[in-house]
Amino acid sequence: MSDDVRPYELLKTILHLSNASLSLELRLDRMLQAIAETFQSDRCLFLKPEVIRNAGMLSRIVSEKKPFWVEDASSLPREDILPEEEDLISPSFVCLPLDDEASCQGILYIGFQRSRRFSPEEVDLLNLISMEITGTIRKAHFPPLPDQTRFELTALRELGRVVTSTLKLEDLLQLILATGARILKAKGGVLRLMDRNTGELKVKCRLGDYDQNPFGAKIARRVLSTRKPFSLQQSEKELPFTSVLCAPLISQGNSFGTLSFYDLEANPSTFSEAISQLLLTTVNQISSSIDNALSHDEISDLARRQELRARRLSTLWELNKALLTTVNLDRMIELTLTAITIGDGFGFNRAMLFLLNEENQTLYGTMAVGPDSAEEAGKIWNSLSEQRGSPFEMILALQPTSEENSLLNSAIKRMRIPLSHGQCILSRTVLEGKSFNIQLPALEEEVPESSCGRGCQLGSGVGCQVAEQLSHDPKVYAFATVPLCGKGKIIGVILVDNLYNRNPITDEDVHFLSMFANQAGLAIQNAILYRNIEDVNKELKEAQALLVHREKMAALGELSDKIAHEIRNPLVSIGGFARRLYRTLPGEVPENKYAQTIMVEVGRLERILNNILQYTRDDSIVHEACDLRGILEDGLSMLLEELDDGRITIARAFDEPIPRVMGDRQGLKQAFFNLFTNACQAMQEKGTLSVRAYPFSRNGTSFVRVEVKDTGKGIAPENLHNIFNPFFSTGESGLGLGLPIVHKIVTSHGGQIEVDNHPGEGTTFIITLPTHPGRPPSAGLHPKAG
Amino acid sequence: MKKILVVDDEENIRFLYKEELEDEGFTVELAKNGEEALEKFNVFSPDLITLDIKMPGMNGIEVLKRIREKERNLPIVLCSAYGEYKQDLATWASDAYVVKCADLTELKETVRRLLKL
Numbered sequence: 001m002s003d004d005v006r007p008y009e010l011l012k013t014i015l016h017l018s019n020a021s022l023s024l025e026l027r028l029d030r031m032l033q034a035i036a037e038t039f040q041s042d043r044c045l046f047l048k049p050e051v052i053r054n055a056g057m058l059s060r061i062v063s064e065k066k067p068f069w070v071e072d073a074s075s076l077p078r079e080d081i082l083p084e085e086e087d088l089i090s091p092s093f094v095c096l097p098l099d100d101e102a103s104c105q106g107i108l109y110i111g112f113q114r115s116r117r118f119s120p121e122e123v124d125l126l127n128l129i130s131m132e133i134t135g136t137i138r139k140a141h142f143p144p145l146p147d148q149t150r151f152e153l154t155a156l157r158e159l160g161r162v163v164t165s166t167l168k169l170e171d172l173l174q175l176i177l178a179t180g181a182r183i184l185k186a187k188g189g190v191l192r193l194m195d196r197n198t199g200e201l202k203v204k205c206r207l208g209d210y211d212q213n214p215f216g217a218k219i220a221r222r223v224l225s226t227r228k229p230f231s232l233q234q235s236e237k238e239l240p241f242t243s244v245l246c247a248p249l250i251s252q253g254n255s256f257g258t259l260s261f262y263d264l265e266a267n268p269s270t271f272s273e274a275i276s277q278l279l280l281t282t283v284n285q286i287s288s289s290i291d292n293a294l295s296h297d298e299i300s301d302l303a304r305r306q307e308l309r310a311r312r313l314s315t316l317w318e319l320n321k322a323l324l325t326t327v328n329l330d331r332m333i334e335l336t337l338t339a340i341t342i343g344d345g346f347g348f349n350r351a352m353l354f355l356l357n358e359e360n361q362t363l364y365g366t367m368a369v370g371p372d373s374a375e376e377a378g379k380i381w382n383s384l385s386e387q388r389g390s391p392f393e394m395i396l397a398l399q400p401t402s403e404e405n406s407l408l409n410s411a412i413k414r415m416r417i418p419l420s421h422g423q424c425i426l427s428r429t430v431l432e433g434k435s436f437n438i439q440l441p442a443l444e445e446e447v448p449e450s451s452c453g454r455g456c457q458l459g460s461g462v463g464c465q466v467a468e469q470l471s472h473d474p475k476v477y478a479f480a481t482v483p484l485c486g487k488g489k490i491i492g493v494i495l496v497d498n499l500y501n502r503n504p505i506t507d508e509d510v511h512f513l514s515m516f517a518n519q520a521g522l523a524i525q526n527a528i529l530y531r532n533i534e535d536v537n538k539e540l541k542e543a544q545a546l547l548v549h550r551e552k553m554a555a556l557g558e559l560s561d562k563i564a565h566e567i568r569n570p571l572v573s574i575g576g577f578a579r580r581l582y583r584t585l586p587g588e589v590p591e592n593k594y595a596q597t598i599m600v601e602v603g604r605l606e607r608i609l610n611n612i613l614q615y616t617r618d619d620s621i622v623h624e625a626c627d628l629r630g631i632l633e634d635g636l637s638m639l640l641e642e643l644d645d646g647r648i649t650i651a652r653a654f655d656e657p658i659p660r661v662m663g664d665r666q667g668l669k670q671a672f673f674n675l676f677t678n679a680c681q682a683m684q685e686k687g688t689l690s691v692r693a694y695p696f697s698r699n700g701t702s703f704v705r706v707e708v709k710d711t712g713k714g715i716a717p718e719n720l721h722n723i724f725n726p727f728f729s730t731g732e733s734g735l736g737l738g739l740p741i742v743h744k745i746v747t748s749h750g751g752q753i754e755v756d757n758h759p760g761e762g763t764t765f766i767i768t769l770p771t772h773p774g775r776p777p778s779a780g781l782h783p784k785a786g
Numbered sequence: 787m788k789k790i791l792v793v794d795d796e797e798n799i800r801f802l803y804k805e806e807l808e809d810e811g812f813t814v815e816l817a818k819n820g821e822e823a824l825e826k827f828n829v830f831s832p833d834l835i836t837l838d839i840k841m842p843g844m845n846g847i848e849v850l851k852r853i854r855e856k857e858r859n860l861p862i863v864l865c866s867a868y869g870e871y872k873q874d875l876a877t878w879a880s881d882a883y884v885v886k887c888a889d890l891t892e893l894k895e896t897v898r899r900l901l902k903l
Binding site: 570575578 | 799802887
């Protein structure tokens, strides 16, 4: 550079031109002129990027991004010089790439006709000039918008502040939306987030009512899937907005939501590109923050639910432990309902349990636990709050409070709900096998009629019947039902409500209750089975005792039969000849008395034999229609033969007509004779034997009833249960077969025998026999006595 | 005078029946088992037979059947120690069934009724 080069003057000219309000071409032209004049160069050119080929010297300069100084062109290697570039090869020249790190704006070329050297000052000056020209060209391509820049910075700063604030997620999102809308001067906006489970895009928060528009939602979905921002300006009247700007929320490469703004106020033509750039930049920044906040929110929600679940599981465990303390059904149900109502358990105000009777498909109200009134509820809760201990201990410690006096309990116990009553929530709970959580609307003053027929709004038998018990008529009545599941079937229903404290019943509560109901159902079913086993066991024991008894009787009968048969013939001979003696001997000789004694005693032995044979006989009696009156008269006449000393008075009361009975005439005669004999023996002094017979009907079947009453000493109460047992005798007469024979004959006729005993006053035996044609002869009339 | 054949395996019973029935004015012939009863029936041609059921060898019911084959209208009274055969349909072929008893009143009444005395 020669001495007269004025670097300061040149720089001043270039800077001036750079900021002059002229077109870029004009400014560049003047700059090149100023450089050429200052350096007294022959050529000074601006080579546009378009003219630079992919190969050759210029291309190399651009890619190397370094100024290319040539002081003596004769020593320049010619290999990489393209033919069209030959023109540029002056004896001395310099090429300065106009490069701003991001892109190349072109090359500044200065050529000299004679070779020359470039001083360090000249090199510095040209470098500075090339940088300034680069800036000028860049600024010309991207006109500086000072307002816009400030605006961008403000927006970024504000959004940044919002994102880093420690707000709740919902508030944070709302604030982002509001700030964004204010910055963009939008009328409204919508923030949508993708549901992680369903992949569905859901409106999370909104400004204005743009979330209603399906077109907006469609744009949002597209933006979510393309992960590219979208902007639209339009003037169609049909659409509810004139402009929309929508950007994806992207975190870790995945889009998880969109942020949209609608009806932007600014002039679309000036900001569309820049605004979308801005939106993208800011949204990128806040995306991760939102994503983190969302995750945090989800995790804390999850943790909260896990904690609740853990607490409930521990409660469940405690309650189940309580259920294991008993196999008694009533106690089991009581424990279940108590567990549901105590505060540390489920804390429902009241709980009611219904068990299903499978035979008639009807729900039976079984038990209810809960206070009858708000005052009582308050008292119980106060006393409970003073108690301490685990739910297990508290349940077991709680004794049912005056269960009989509980209005609710007695009301529930009266309830019968047939499953065919499909309207009823309880029936539906069983039939559909699922739980219901129901909030009744505010009760009207007058309960409307419904298909339930009881005036229940929901057709719930409980709703109405329980409501009848509620004196104070709640404005809102919420209740829940859960099925009580046994093994493979539903055995009942539990109904709960919060009548007094009006706490809402959540689905979570009901779910938890269902879990418990499953456990309780199994326990209750086991208790029922256990009770059934106990019953069956008792029946079995009784049957076994009866069987043993009958076997004994059969063995005894067989033995007696043989003995009796062997004894009979000799007795006939003895008795027969005694009678002959008695008849032939004159009355005054003592031998006559001896013969009479033999005769009487043989007669007694024969009666005993008859009784044994009668009782042990394998009965296959011949049935015929019998006139009961004749039978009774015959029986009485047999008695008269033996007892004509006048100490017994006989009183007959026979209704006319007495229907005939189906049976064995001889057997019946024997039975009544035994009863009469028994009555006479009971009356040691004077007495009256009353015999009454009358027809009567029960359940459409007609019977004859015979009452045999004596005025004797009655039966000692301790012996009463034994009087029909064979060989049980008070020791006064006979083998004790009289009444057992009566019992056997009457029952073999399908009849019934009852005793009305008044010790000291007398006894009445009441025989009830079915009339002919009453019971078909095949039913129970030919029992094997064994 | 009516003739009665008494069939019983018990000697004392036969003796008692003979004494008692003769006192009543009947001619009495005795048989101690079924075979003898059938022989005596042919020779004696009784007006009535009392027949014990339980006997060694041929029992009373068998005898009843054999006699009925020959003589349809002869009155026959079955006598037994107890009423076990009362329900046996075969006994229905007899004219009466009397349970043995020291008091022979029932037997005597039955006999008189069947002989229309």
